[in-house]
Amino acid sequence: MTKLLVVKAHPHVEPSLSLSVGDAFIEAYRESHPDDDIVIRDLYDTTVPPLNDTTMSAWKHQKAGQELTAEEATLLSRHNEWLAEFMAADKYVFINPMYNLFLPAELKQYIDVMAVPHKTFKYTDHGPVGLIGDRKVIHIQAAGSVYHGPEANPMMTKLDFGDAYLRGIFILFGVKDFQSIFVEGADQNPTKREAIITAAKEQAAQLARKF
Template identity: 50%
Template sequence: MSTLLVIQAHPHIENSLSLTVGEQFVKSYQQAHPDDNIIIRDLYAKEGVPPLNDVTMAAWRKQKFEEPMTDEETALLKRHEEWLYEFINADKYVFINPMYNHFLPAEMKQYLDLTAVAHKAFKYTSNGSVGLLHNKKALHIQAAGSEYHKGGTWGTIKFLFKKALHIKSNQSCALMDLGDMYLTNMMKFYGVNDVEKLFIEGADAHRDQRQQILDAALAQAKSMAKNF
C-alpha cells in the first residue's frame, strides 16, 4: 500500500480548472488503487501553512540549545514537524495550483520552504547536496490562462529566436513558467526524479475553447491516474 499526498494551493474560486482536474485525478486514482492511502493537504485551509517567521526562528534556536520555549513556540514546532513528516513519509505527490504571475502561489512556495529541511529531505556532502527522498514520484497539475507548454521544445526555440532578433510576439513558452521549473528542481533536490506534468492551458486566451481544454485535461487525468 502506498500513500498519495495531494497538495492543493488554490483559493477555491468557482469553476477552477486546476481543482476540477485534480479532483478527477484523485477520483480515478482511488478507483485504480483502492488499497492506497490518500491525504489531501489544503494549503488554503483556515490554519494555513505553518509560517517561517520570527517565532519559528526563536523556537528553533531554543530547541537547538535546549532552552525553555513558550506554548506558542512549542505548538508551532509541533505543526512544522507534523507537516514535514507527512511529506517525507508519503510515496507519491500531486501538486495542484493555478499559475500566478508566471510562478506558484505564495502558499505553495511556503510549503516547499517548510519541507526543505536538511537531513530530512536532503543532506549536505563534500560533493554538494544529495536528496534523501528516493523511489518516490510526483505530478504537477497546473492551470494557466495562456499557453506555455503547447509548442514543446520547438516552441521554446522559436520563442528564443524571436527574442534574439527583437521580433515582437505575444507567444509564451515553457521558459516563462518559472513555477513549474522551480517545483521540478525542488523535487529533484529532494531526490524525486520522476516528475510528471499535466498542464491545463489557454482557457483565458481561447475562451470559446474552455470546455474542450477542460475535457482534454480531464481525460488526461483519468489516463495518468491509472499507472501513477
C-alpha cells in the first residue's frame, strides 16, 4: 500500500491559508487515491524530539558501545520512532507558513531528526549521496507577500529561504520530484485574498490527483 505522510507545521489558529490549501490537497488526494494510507503528523500537536545535549551524549555513548542512561535511551527511542514513520512513507506533503523568510522552527527541527547518515543519505568520497530518491514531495507554503511567479520581484524570490532549504534537503536525500504550491500575497493584496486562496486550492487539487 502506498503511504502519504502529511507534515503540518502551523500553530492551531484560524484562519490558516496554508492549512486550508493543505486540506484541499488531502481531500482531493483521498478521493483520487482511495486505497492509499494517509498519515498526518502535526508538529504543533506533539513535540519534535530535540537535538540537544542529551542527544549528543547518547550518540557518543552509542558509538562507543557504552550503556545509555534512561533519559538517553528514551530520547533515542523517540528519534527512531519519528524516523521510522518518515522512512515508511512513499510521498510527503509539507504544509507551513513562511516565518521571517524561513520555515517555522518546529519544521526545521523535524528535518534535523530526519537527516540521518546511512538512513536518508550517506557520505562518499565524491560527497553525500541520497538514499530515498524514489520518493515524491509537495511543499505548500503561505506568505503575506509575493515571492514567486510572474508578479514577484526577482529579489523577493531569493529571499524565500524556506522553500529553497526544504528543496535542498531533499536533493541531499536524493529526491528529485519536488513541487511547490505558494499561497502568497493575501496580506499584500487583501482585495485579491479570496481569488488567491481559490487558485491555490485548485492547484492543490490538480496536483493531488496526479501525485
